[in-house]
Amino acid sequence: xxxxFDEGALVAVMTTQPLDRALDYRAPxxxxxxxxxxxxxxxxxxxxxxxxGAGEGGYDLSKVRSVIRVLDAVPMRDEMRxxxxxxxDYTLTPLPAMLRLATRAPGLGDPPSMRKVYRPGDRHPDRxxxxxxxxxxxLAEYGGxxxxxxxxxxxxxxxxxxxxxLVTQGAAAEEDSPRxxxxxxxxxxxxxxxxxxxxxxxxxxxxxxxxxxxxGTTLLRGVTGSGKTEVxxxxxxxxxxxxxxxxxxxxxxxxTSEFLTRVQARFGAMPAxxxxxxxxxxRRRCWKMVGEGGAQLVVxxxxxxxxxxxxxxxxxxxxxxxxxxxQEDGVLYNARDMxxxxxxxxxxxxxxxxxxxxxxxxANVEAGKYQKLELTSRFGDAVMPEMRAIDMRSEDxxxxxxxxxxxxxxxxxxxxxGEQALLFLNRRGYAPITLCRACGHQIGCDQCxxxxxxxxxxxxxxxxxxxxxxxxxxxxxxxEAEDRLAPVGPGVERLAxxxxxxxxxxxxxxxxxxxxxxxRAMKAQIEEIAxxxxxxxxxxxxxxxxxxxxxxxxxxxxxxxxxxxxSDLRAAERTFQLMRxxxxxxxxxxxxxxALLQTFQPEHPxxxxxxxxxxxxxxxAEAAERKAAGVPxxxxxxGIVLSSTDVQEVFDLGTAMAHQDDPLxxxxxxxxxxxxxxxxxxxxxxxxxxLVKADKAAPLQSALAAWVxxxxxxxxxxxxxxxxxxxx
Ligand code: ADP
Ligand code: ZN
Numbered sequence: 001x002x003x004x005f006d007e008g009a010l011v012a013v014m015t016t017q018p019l020d021r022a023l024d025y026r027a028p029x030x031x032x033x034x035x036x037x038x039x040x041x042x043x044x045x046x047x048x049x050x051x052x053g054a055g056e057g058g059y060d061l062s063k064v065r066s067v068i069r070v071l072d073a074v075p076m077r078d079e080m081r082x083x084x085x086x087x088x089d090y091t092l093t094p095l096p097a098m099l100r101l102a103t104r105a106p107g108l109g110d111p112p113s114m115r116k117v118y119r120p121g122d123r124h125p126d127r128x129x130x131x132x133x134x135x136x137x138x139l140a141e142y143g144g145x146x147x148x149x150x151x152x153x154x155x156x157x158x159x160x161x162x163x164x165x166l167v168t169q170g171a172a173a174e175e176d177s178p179r180x181x182x183x184x185x186x187x188x189x190x191x192x193x194x195x196x197x198x199x200x201x202x203x204x205x206x207x208x209x210x211x212x213x214x215x216g217t218t219l220l221r222g223v224t225g226s227g228k229t230e231v232x233x234x235x236x237x238x239x240x241x242x243x244x245x246x247x248x249x250x251x252x253x254x255x256t257s258e259f260l261t262r263v264q265a266r267f268g269a270m271p272a273x274x275x276x277x278x279x280x281x282x283r284r285r286c287w288k289m290v291g292e293g294g295a296q297l298v299v300x301x302x303x304x305x306x307x308x309x310x311x312x313x314x315x316x317x318x319x320x321x322x323x324x325x326x327q328e329d330g331v332l333y334n335a336r337d338m339x340x341x342x343x344x345x346x347x348x349x350x351x352x353x354x355x356x357x358x359x360x361x362x363a364n365v366e367a368g369k370y371q372k373l374e375l376t377s378r379f380g381d382a383v384m385p386e387m388r389a390i391d392m393r394s395e396d397x398x399x400x401x402x403x404x405x406x407x408x409x410x411x412x413x414x415x416x417x418g419e420q421a422l423l424f425l426n427r428r429g430y431a432p433i434t435l436c437r438a439c440g441h442q443i444g445c446d447q448c449x450x451x452x453x454x455x456x457x458x459x460x461x462x463x464x465x466x467x468x469x470x471x472x473x474x475x476x477x478x479x480e481a482e483d484r485l486a487p488v489g490p491g492v493e494r495l496a497x498x499x500x501x502x503x504x505x506x507x508x509x510x511x512x513x514x515x516x517x518x519x520r521a522m523k524a525q526i527e528e529i530a531x532x533x534x535x536x537x538x539x540x541x542x543x544x545x546x547x548x549x550x551x552x553x554x555x556x557x558x559x560x561x562x563x564x565x566x567s568d569l570r571a572a573e574r575t576f577q578l579m580r581x582x583x584x585x586x587x588x589x590x591x592x593x594x595a596l597l598q599t600f601q602p603e604h605p606x607x608x609x610x611x612x613x614x615x616x617x618x619x620x621a622e623a624a625e626r627k628a629a630g631v632p633x634x635x636x637x638x639g640i641v642l643s644s645t646d647v648q649e650v651f652d653l654g655t656a657m658a659h660q661d662d663p664l665x666x667x668x669x670x671x672x673x674x675x676x677x678x679x680x681x682x683x684x685x686x687x688x689x690x691l692v693k694a695d696k697a698a699p700l701q702s703a704l705a706a707w708v709x710x711x712x713x714x715x716x717x718x719x720x721x722x723x724x725x726x727x728x
Contacts, residue, residue, distance in 0.1 A: 002075065003054070006031045010055030010064065013040050015047045016100040024055035028067040035075035037109060039068040048103055050076050071109025073308075074291040076102070079346045080308060086345070087338055092701055092708075092721045093331050101306040101331060105287035106280040115281070117177040118147050118163060123170035131158040135166055155270070180285045182294030184269035188240035192233060192266055199227050202373040203234035209371070210238045210314065210349050217340055217350040219320075219361050222375030223384050224584030225548075228353045229259075231375070232316050233266050235351060240267070240296050244313025244348075248299045249335060251322035252545045253277050254513070256299060257523045263297065274300030274307060302327060302335030305342055312348050315339045319545060320352035320361060321577050323726055332722045336360075355584060356577040359626065362619055363633035385555065385586040385593030387611050389602040401498055402490045407556045407596055408502055414554045415506050415535050419591065421554040422537045423495060424544070424582045426562060428464070428512050430456040430494045431487030434472070438481035443473070449681035455514070456493050462514075466683045495558060496538045509534035511543050544581045553593050555586040560597035564606060568727040569631055572606045576618055579610045630693060632724060636700045639725035640690045640708070641677050644716040647686040650674075653717060654688045663706035669694035678727055685718075691728055 005011050005027040012022035025040050032038060036051045046068060055064075080102065088098040107113075120139040125132055138156040139147070153160045166172040195203060202220065209216050222228045232248075239246045250256055253275050263271050272286045272295040289295040291308040298304050302325055305315075317325070317336050325335040336352065337360075343350045352361055352370070364370040395404040403411070403423070414421045431454045434443040443452045445463035452461035452470065460469040475482050487494065496510045509529055511522075529537055530549050537543065537552070563575035579597065587593020599607050609618035627634045640657070642650045654674025661671045670693050677687035694700045704721060713719055 002078065003034045004031055005033070005051070005054070010057050010061070011067070012052045012055045013038060013049040013067065014052040014095060014099055015040065015042060015049035016096050016103055017042060017047055018094065019096060020094060022052045023049075024057070024064050026064055026066040028069060030070070032067065032070050033075045035077060035081065037071040037073045037076065037103070039071060039109065041065050041068060048108060050081075050099065050103070052081070069109075073105070073109060073288070074310070076308060077310075083342050083345050086341060087333065089701060090337075090341070091331065091333050091723050092704060093333075097331050101303060102308070104283075104303065104306070106284040108287075113179050114176045115148060115179045116174050117181075118149065118152050118167070119173045119175065121166065121169075121171045121173045125166055125169050125171040129162075131156070131162045132166060132171075134158055135163055136171065139172060151270070155264075179281060180288045182289055182292075183272050183296070186240055186263070186267035186269050186271060186296050188237040188267065190266065190268055192237065193230055195230065195234070196227065198375050198377070199231050202231045202375060205371075205373055206231070206235040206349070206351065207238045210235060210242065213242075213313075214347050215344045215349070217343070217352065217364070217370045219357055219365050219370050219372045220351050220353040220375075221357055221372065222355065223377075224355045224581065226355075226375035226377060228355075228375060229262065229318070231373075232318075232351050232353055233263070235314060235349070236297060236316070237267070239314040239349075242313060244311045245290070245293070245295065245309050246297045246314040246316070247304055247307075247309070247312065247339075248297070248316045248318060249302060249304060249325070249339065250299065251319045251324045252542070253301060254522050254526075254542060255545060255547070258526070258547065259299060263299065267297075271295070271297035271299050274298055274304040276301065302333075302338075305335055305338055309346070312342070312346050314349050314351070315343050316351045316353060318353050320354045321356055321358040322545070323574070326726050328726070332720065334724060337724070356580045356615070359573055359619070359622060360633040362623070384613065385583050385595045387583055387595045387597065387613060389560075389607060389611055390596050390598045391602050392598050392600045395598075402495060402558050402598075403498060403502060403556070404598055407598060410554055410594065410596060411503065411536065411556065415503065417553075418551075419554070420529075420532070420535060420537060420549060420552040421556065422539060422543060422549070422552055422582075422585055423499065423556045423558060424539055425490060425492050425495050425558040426541050426578070427489075427491045428455075428514055428540055429453040429462065429491035431489050431491055433488040434461060434485055435488045436476035436478060436481060436484050437486055438476060438484040439479035441476055441478035443477065443485070447682070447684045449676075449679055453491065454487050465679060490558065492538050492540055499536055499538060503536060506535040507533070508536045508538060511537060511539040513540065513542050541578075543585065544578060547585070549585060551591075552586055553591045555583050555593070555595040557582060557595070557597045560599040560607060560610075561601060561604075564601075564604065569626070569629065570727055573622060575606055576610055580613075580615070630695070631728060635696055636694045636698065637725060637728050638692045638694075638700060638704055639722040639728065640692065640704075641687055641720050641722065642674070642690075643677075643682075643685040643687045643718050643720075645685055646716055649715055649717055650686050650688045653711065653713075654690060657690060657707070657711060660710055661707060663703045663710075664692060664694075667694060667698040667700070667703045669698060669700065669703060685716075691725075 007027055007029050009027045010024055011027050013025050014022040032051050034051055039046050040049050084098045088095045134156040149160050167174045220228050236246045274286050293310040317339050320336050327333050340350050365372045390404050390406045397404055411421045434454055445452055448463055448465040450465045455462050462469045492512050499508050532551055583595035642654050644650045658671050673690040674688040677689040
């Protein structure tokens with residue numbers, strides 16, 4: 001309950017500072033409510049905090065300081081506070097660190113600032129051009145609304161110069177308005193597409209569940225192109241019609257603009273957007289409007305879960321299996337799981353959409369916790385591509401080349417037919433290894449236990465762990481031999497070089513996240529490719545995630561074995577998902593698709609399962625293995641990473657922790673390690689990892705807290721707990 005505290009009353013304020021509890025203050029003039037965002041003195045500083053409840057008292061109260069002021073923001077709702085507390089408990093994160101995720105509002109509490117907005121003007125432009133006409137049409141259509149320059153330019157599809165020109169001529173008017181205005185209204189009553197039967201059935205089920213106003217999670221499974229997005233937009237429509245807010249989480253910022261366009265087509269306006277690529281001003285508006293109800297729909301990255309929704313009714317996690325939902329630094333949480341927690345607290349529905357669901361979600365369906373809805377065929381006439389292996393052992397391929405004759409011929413066929421081919425290689429840069437042919441030395445990062453990767457477009461070596469770069473040396477840093485350093489292995493840049501040589505007349509485009517200066521540039525290139533602006537697309541992981549290239553009929557996977565190396569128990573699942581996902585890029589329209597997987601081990605069970613397309617069979621086999629090993633999703637795991645600049649220090653503590661494991665034994669949990677972490681050194685800090693494995697029902701968090709609590713972190717030591725680690 002939101003309680004009011006009168007001036008001078010003792011209140012407990014939770015700040016985002018690294019303290020382990022709330023601090024007592026006196027309520028300011030005018031009093032304050034529970035949940036109020038406040039500014040308080042802390043030592044010599046002023047910090048932001050949230051009124052958590054009544055103060056504790058019971059000590060000398062004469063020294064208690066007063067809240068400086070209550071900030072101009074809707075007080076944090078009880079359900080948000082409950083979410084933060086439970087998320088902190090689950091991830092074993094201190095509450096202040098969790099609270100920080102919920103207070104990431106640029107300029108929180110600052111007075112409203114002004115900005116320029118645009119409305120129809122009263123004159124005619126001297127000369128009418130098509131872009132000008134589009135601007136005027138947009139302004140006329142959305143008459144009552146005032147657009148910012150950027151919004152108007154985007155909505156009308158023109159450059160900002162066109163708008164400025166119209167203003168000069170009085171054909172559009174520019175005026176000041178408060179920055180934080182409500183978003184244009186989305187109209188849930190606008191008719192969507194006519195749904196196919198299985199889509200309609202799924203949509204009806206989702207609408208029904210939303211109508212209950214209660215929590216529930218649905219796994220929406222269907223191959224790429226089966227029309228899942230269309231179905232969940234129906235659920236969004238239902239949610240908006242109820243007057244509640246909806247959130248769509250996407251795994252990759254690069255996908256947002258395509259999705260926003262789709263929302264606009266469906267509901268007639270752009271939704272709010274929340275991710276690291278959004279300007280501070282827009283983020284501020286989003287945060288505020290979500291809290292006040294001026295945003296009906298938010299499309300964003302995982303951190304959008306921490307926005308202060310007034311009434312959240314629906315959360316969609318698109319591509320729910322995607323590993324990027326796991327936040328891997330700072331607070332370690334999986335946005336998919338936190339979405340379910342958030343929704344269960346506020347009575348919202350969750351839709352987990354995927355062509356290749358995670359084993360976790362499968363298990364939850366099996367256990368009866370999630371409902372499952374399936375779309376069994378591709379929408380319209382499109383069919384899932386045929387999948388075939390290319391056995392690299394019998395391909396005649398010279399060294400330092402990666403496109404086999406078989407694949408080359410298939411690509412040539414597409415080019416001849418005016419179709420597109422995608423060559424997939426999940427490796428950024430030119431070559432993963434720079435090797436000295438005189439002494440065998442491989443150039444590594446000075447700060448990390450990682451190789452430096454040559455990026456030829458940048459003309460530098462780059463560490464993919466810490467981002468450090470250095471010039472490509474001509475002399476070996478180890479043996480000082482001159483001109484003996486050579487690139488070894490392929491990256492997308494090198495593959496592009498080979499492809500250009502093989503197909504000199506083809507237009508080759510490379511899609512890799514590091515090759516774009518901005519999201520806008522990436523969007524532009526993706527659109528151009530979709531319209532046929534390239535014959536061959538070379539791409540990393542980025543292309544696997546949901547872009548729609550209608551002319552694409554062939555996918556060639558350069559190295560299907562890449563993800564199967566190493567000892568990670570999740571490798572099979574990841575490879576299976578990625579290969580199915582990439583293959584799904586082919587044949588999304590009328591033309592049938594083909595996926596060719598280059599592999600040295602076509603008889604590997606995972607490769608065979610991928611080729612057979614037998615997802616249920618694969619899942620059952622994987623599930624059986626995980627059950628037998630007692631690992632997630634059939635058991636619980638936590639990873640404890642210790643790091644320090646001093647390697648001895650980390651191993652000593654790791655060893656001590658492995659020995660003093662009584663709290664864990666009491667719940668029947670086991671400790672493995674210490675062992676070097678998957679990346680043993682990052683930014684000069686040595687890292688070791690202990691893995692803890694427990695029964696599904698065991699109270700893992702409390703045991704971990706008791707166990708970790710026995711040790712003091714002296715010197716340079718740092719410890720982080722990762723519940724449900726990505727790799728084990
Ligand atoms: P998914 O999300 O499963 O990949 P989408 O919802 O993106 O599938 O649908 C794939 C393609 O089919 C899109 O281009 C979409 O516009 C189209 N589509 C889906 N459902 C329909 C429908 N009922 N009527 C017409 N086109 C549809
Ligand atoms: Zn590095």
